[in-house]
Amino acid sequence: KTGTTGQASLTNHKPESPSESTTLATPLIIYCTSFVSFSGWLLIFLACHYNAERHRIVCALRRRYSVSKSHTGSHDNYKIKKSC
Numbered sequence: 001k002t003g004t005t006g007q008a009s010l011t012n013h014k015p016e017s018p019s020e021s022t023t024l025a026t027p028l029i030i031y032c033t034s035f036v037s038f039s040g041w042l043l044i045f046l047a048c049h050y051n052a053e054r055h056r057i058v059c060a061l062r063r064r065y066s067v068s069k070s071h072t073g074s075h076d077n078y079k080i081k082k083s084c
Contacts, residue, residue: 036044
């Protein structure tokens with residue numbers, strides 16, 4: 001009897017429906033991505049990667065410059081500006 005009761009409770013369980021935001025976002029994503037070819041997406045990705053890498057390098061140089069300018073001989077006097 002316990003086997004059939006367990007089986008009945010499994011078959012009567014309703015799966016959860018996806019959230020409204022997921023339901024609305026999926027067709028929009030498919031619609032928007034259908035207009036851009038693979039080569040177009042590749043160019044977008046490379047441009048974003050280049051900008052992120054460039055930003056990382058500029059921030060590192062700014063940090064190095066601000067540390068070397070504010071260093072007066074003691075390790076306690078290091079000041080790093082968090083502009084990035």
